[in-house]
Amino acid sequence: MKNIPEALLADHTTFRLGGPCRYLLDCPTPDEVKQAVKQLAADKIPFVLIGGGSNVVVSDEGLDAVVVRFVSPTPLIKRRNDEVTVSGGTSLDALALWAVEEGLEGLNYATGIPGTVGGAVVGNAGAWGKQMGDVLKSATILDHKGNAKTVGLDYFGFAYRHSRLKETGEIVLDVTFALKPGDCVALATERAAILKTRAEKHPDLVTHPCAGSFFRNIEPTSKAERRQAAGWFLEQADGKNLKVGGAYIFEKHANIIIKGPRCTAQNVHDLSLKMATLVKAKFDLVLNREVRFAGKFQTAPGANERGFW
Numbered sequence: 276m277k278n279i280p281e282a283l284l285a286d287h288t289t290f291r292l293g294g295p296c297r298y299l300l301d302c303p304t305p306d307e308v309k310q311a312v313k314q315l316a317a318d319k320i321p322f323v324l325i326g327g328g329s330n331v332v333v334s335d336e337g338l339d340a341v342v343v344r345f346v347s348p349t350p351l352i353k354r355r356n357d358e359v360t361v362s363g364g365t366s367l368d369a370l371a372l373w374a375v376e377e378g379l380e381g382l383n384y385a386t387g388i389p390g391t392v393g394g395a396v397v398g399n400a401g402a403w404g405k406q407m408g409d410v411l412k413s414a415t416i417l418d419h420k421g422n423a424k425t426v427g428l429d430y431f432g433f434a435y436r437h438s439r440l441k442e443t444g445e446i447v448l449d450v451t452f453a454l455k456p457g458d459c460v461a462l463a464t465e466r467a468a469i470l471k472t473r474a475e476k477h478p479d480l481v482t483h484p485c486a487g488s489f490f491r492n493i494e495p496t497s498k499a500e501r502r503q504a505a506g507w508f509l510e511q512a513d514g515k516n517l518k519v520g521g522a523y524i525f526e527k528h529a530n531i532i533i534k535g536p537r538c539t540a541q542n543v544h545d546l547s548l549k550m551a552t553l554v555k556a557k558f559d560l561v562l563n564r565e566v567r568f569a570g571k572f573q574t575a576p577g578a579n580e581r582g583f584w
């Protein structure tokens with residue numbers, strides 16, 4: 276475990292935004308996460324956990340907290356027949372690639388999704404109509420006191436981009452997925468096609484720092500009959516040309532905010548409020564954030580942060 280005092284969170288998020296934290300504990304393995312959390316609990320020190328930092332916007336002034344960063348630079352994966360146990364800090368895309376090479380089917384949909392397996396489980400990450408909850412069998416989770424337990428699929432209460440862990444704050448140490456035998460060549464062909472489509476439609480994080488889709492799609496219970504892309508409503512409401520400071524909208528996707536030159540985290544926050552306000556005014560629909568804000572942001576008087584418009 277590495278202790279980095281006053282680490283800049285911009286270096287650990289895909290948006291490349293965010294000031295310093297008190298100190299960052301870099302934990303590549305589940306054991307190190309457990310050890311760090313136990314020690315922090317014993318010392319009564321509050322902390323925030325991040326994985327790949329691909330779904331967060333950290334404030335410009337940073338976090339007055341300790342950050343535990345759970346990223347396994349080398350994939351930690353064990354196979355038993357068609358079951359696979361992987362550390363929560365393993366890159367989701369590295370796991371998807373490994374499954375292709377092993378001829379195991381069930382995780383190809385996750386090809387190209389940034390971040391860690393743990394982050395993906397907490398947010399029930401998905402694409403192409405599939406999500407983590409479809410293949411997860413069990414997981415070892417850790418509470419903020421450092422107590423670990425093994426739980427099955429039902430524990431997570433998976434829903435669209437949601438799991439119970441979003442409320443409990445429990446940490447995913449490792450996950451077991453139940454996969455099926457597949458054909459390596461067919462899986463590799465599918466993976467290549469997914470990567471091509473993603474490259475065409477999604478921003479390249481090197482040139483366009485971002486956190487992916489900013490708002491959740493609209494639930495079927497709302498004015499839309501089935502879940503509809505938040506990007507569609509944003510586009511219809513003329514949201515594509517919105518800009519605040521250095522934050523602007525990705526030209527190919529109205530639901531993605533990009534960090535441009537001199538962009539601050541506050542710019543991203545303010546632009547997201549503008550986007551939500553526009554959709555509220557045109558469709559009377561409330562957009563809910565998928566991306567999480569961490570730290571302090573200034574809010575304009577009258578802005579409704581809870582409903583977010």
Ligand SMILES: Cc1cc2nc3c(=O)[nH]c(=O)nc-3n(C[C@H](O)[C@H](O)[C@H](O)COP(=O)(O)OP(=O)(O)OC[C@H]3O[C@@H](n4cnc5c(N)ncnc54)[C@H](O)[C@@H]3O)c2cc1C
Pocket residue numbers: 289323324325326327328329330331345363364388389390391392393394395396397398399400401402440444445446447448477478480485486487488567
């Ligand atoms: C270009 C781009 C494309 C994307 N495409 C998709 C997509 O197709 N589908 C999709 O669903 N998402 C997508 N995302 C969003 C993002 O990649 C996922 O939400 C990802 O699963 C987040 O994982 P992370 O490790 O980066 O989490 P972080 O951003 O580090 O953290 C997000 C939340 O998860 C928590 N967390 C992280 N690790 C753990 C853990 N081990 N245990 C418990 N809690 C944890 C954090 O505390 C935080 O609350 C995209 C993002 C980008 C930038």
